[in-house]
Amino acid sequence: MNAALTGYNFGYLDEATKRMIRRALLKAVCIPGHQVPFGAREMPLPYGWGTGGIQVTASVLGPDDVLKVIDQGADDTTNAVSIRRFFNRVAGVATTESTAEATIIQTRHRIPETPLSEGQILVYQVPMPEPLFRLEPRVAESTRLHAMAEYGLMQVKLYEDIARQGEVATSYNHPVMVNHRYLMSPSPIPAFDNPKMHMNAGLQLFGAGREKRIYAVPPYTDVRSLDFEDHPFKPVRAPHACAICGSEESYLDEVITDDQGGRMHVCSDTDYCASRPPV
Amino acid sequence: MYVSVKGGETAIGHAHAWLAEARRGDPALPELTVAQIEEQLALAVDRVMAEGACADRGLAALALKQARGDSTEAAFLLRAYRTTLPRFGYTLPVDTGAMAIQRRISSTYKDLPGGQVLGPTFDYTHRLLDFALAAEGLDPPPPAEAEQGAQRMPQVTEILAQEGLMAPDAPSNAEPPDLTREPLAFPANRALRLQAMARGDEGFLLSLGYSTQRGYGNAHPFVGEIRMGEVSVEIEPPELGFAIDIGDMVVTECQMVNQFVGNAEAPPQFTRGYGLVVGQNERKAMAMALVDRALRAPELGEEATAPAQSPEFVLYHCDNVESTGFVEHLKLPHYVDFQSELEKIRAIRARWFAERTE
Known part of the structure; x- marks a missing residue:
């Protein structure tokens, strides 16, 4: 079942597509937290299963890399198994379940408990890259809000949560400010994991396939969970x-x-x- | 007990084997051939080909067989396959005026050059289940054959344009955007909107088109013309400098004629809603033409208030491979997020009860 597929390029995507994605990644690293549109391709796994993360991983993966794939924090959940097997078939790379041994970790919904070290890459699968989408579904409009760093909508939403029920209602996918400039969705990780993004030694890459956006947090970047002085952010x-x-x-x-x-x-x-x- | 979430790999293997058995069905019955699907479920094949954005009926039939007749799953299979194909170049625009007509009707003129050709349509059948079809081996008698008209059939909208009644669509030699290579960007020009709808979900476009007729978008459409038949597909290799025919394909084209009240710059005239779908699919071509016209509201100075008039709403949601992916991904494990929701709601409930017992 794990036989390498013939007839496909290393990592499934052709080299021109990988180059296009790497360019988007470079731009994303240069502007931490900013969403870069990219020409996401249809992958042989469905949208929503991690096509964005898979394309990012395919673009940064080399033959010497050691890949770890987790879903819900676990290596043995069905989708993690399926994605790991995909890369095993189309790239033949070594895989591991050890966070410390992996050079690239693709994840859905968690940041590993073991801290990343320099040189490691964490690839997040992202369903909705736009942190403002529930407040402003029009992409043209939310793009404008990012350009002007106008994030009052989100502050008001958090304020209303506190006024109504005494605390912020988001327990996962809690928005973060990256490098004091861009509001960013951390992807649906529990708020518990948010502090791990701050000044992380590893490179954090985010791929949203269906929404065709890539963004990044370079190593040692300031990542602050949105909160108020009198209601500081609380991981749960x-x-x-x-x-x-x-x-x-x-x-x-x-x-x-x-x-x-x-x-x-x-x-x-x-x-x-x-x-x-x-x- | 906790091991119940382990063993994903074995479970996946077993599930695939079960799926293969279910796909085949009762082995006592002969297996469907791809050629049978291509010939006898032709409209299902055409739908998959259009939504899969890959003009190959044989592959679309194979996808339908593999997908157990699920057209959205089949379209997804085709899409995933087409990504791996090299791109050699772009064809010249097809000339639907030179179409080898199988069907051509107008609802705005009783008769017109080229005439009305009903073609192979369900339109005037009585929808009575034909139990004779349940018995096999009864081939229908051949239909009468008319002389193939050699004349070019002018499009109804061309006839209106000669009188100045049809607002001309601004000609452009600009390179059209390519939805399969670049992400959607807004404002989306008409070429991009039509591209997205041509591979969009038939059901979604049908409902949106219908909504424009029911007041959500203020449509006043007439079917200027529907035509279906084979068109030549040509490319012009730069080293040759002239066009060569690389094959024929069936397309369905619908041109809707819509009212326009005029404004300071333009006199009252008709405007066009345009639909073009690969294969035979009149329902989708018509719905697409309605939605195309609705999406032109800003360009024509009309107030855009309805979903069908919002390019972001229509284009971001018309793709069924994207839609089904995101809707169906909800069945993937979400227990990490749900756990944080549990802790959150427990904390908020504790506060709620505490406040009421004080």
Whole structure:
């Protein structure tokens, strides 16, 4: 099932397409947090399954790279398995489940618990790159708001949340200001992961295939979650310890164990959890 | 128990095998051939070819077979395939005036040069289930054949234009944008809008076109003409300097004639809504022509208030491969985000109850 495909270029995309995507990536790195339109291609996986991240990964991947793919923090979720197998077939690269060993990590909805080091690339799959889309669905208009750094709409939305229910209502995909200039969607990672983006040693690349946008956070860039002085940003995790490794720092999945209200909590990051001694 | 989320790889393999078995159906029945699909489910093949943006009926038939008859899935298969094809160049504009007509009707003139040709249409059939079709092996008698008219059939809109009644579309030699290479950008010119709709979802365009007739967009359309038949596709290789015919393909073209009240610069006249679809698909060509005209509202100084008049609304949502991807991705795991929603709603509920017990 993992036999390499013949008849396709390394990484599936042809070299001209990869060059086009690399140009968009370079521009994105030069303007942290700014969304760069790119000519996204139809991929053999559906839109919404990570076509943006796959195209970014395909464009930066070399034969010596070691690839890790996670979905919901885990290496063994079906979509992570499917994407990893795709790159194994079309690029034949080495894959790993270890965050530390990977040179490129493609992710959906999580940032690994193990901090990235210099030289590592984290590729995010992004469903909606526009942080303002719920407030301003017209792309022509939101583009103008970014140009003028006019983000009052979002501040008012957060203020209204606090006024109505005492706290900000976003628990994931909480918008961030990048390099004091661009409002950016961190992709639907839990707010718990937002602080990991700040001054991260790794290169963070974001690909939105259906919306045809690429953006980036270069290493050691200021990334601040939007908040107020009197209502500072609060990352949230379930107030429990992992049932497998006992971690009280990691982000947890809540697993239903029976129909009597039984619950257990386990690390969402399977590599982190497995690297720790079991309780 | 926690292992239930493990083993994705094995599960995927088993699911694929089950899918293959389900696709084949009862092995006691003969397997459908791609040629049978191409010949006998011709309109389904044409729809997949148009929405898959790949003018190859054989591949579209194969995609339909592989997709178990799911036209959107089949269009997706074709799209994914076409991305891998090298691009040799661009064809010259096809001349639909020189079409080898299979069908041509006008609802604005009783008779006109070239005449009305009903062609292979459902229009005047009575929709009675034909149980004779359930019995196999009954070939229909051949239809009567008319002399193929050699004359060029002028388009109705050309006839109106001769009298100055049809607003001319501004000719342009500008390179048309290429939706398959560049992301959508706004403002989108008409060439880009038509390109997007030509491969857009038939159902979406049908509903939007319908909405313009029901007051959401103020349409006053007449079918100036619908024509369907083969057109020649030509390219002009730079090293040759003249056009060569690389093949024929069937297209359906609809030109709607719409009222326009005129303004300070332009006298009252008719305006065009245009639809062109690869293959035989009259419903979509007509819907596309309605939406094309609705999208011209700003250019004609009309107030744009309805969804069909909003280029962003129409173009961002007409692509069924994009739409189905984003709608269906909701079935992928979202438990990390849902977990943060759980913690959030528990905290907010705790505050809600605390405030009420104080």
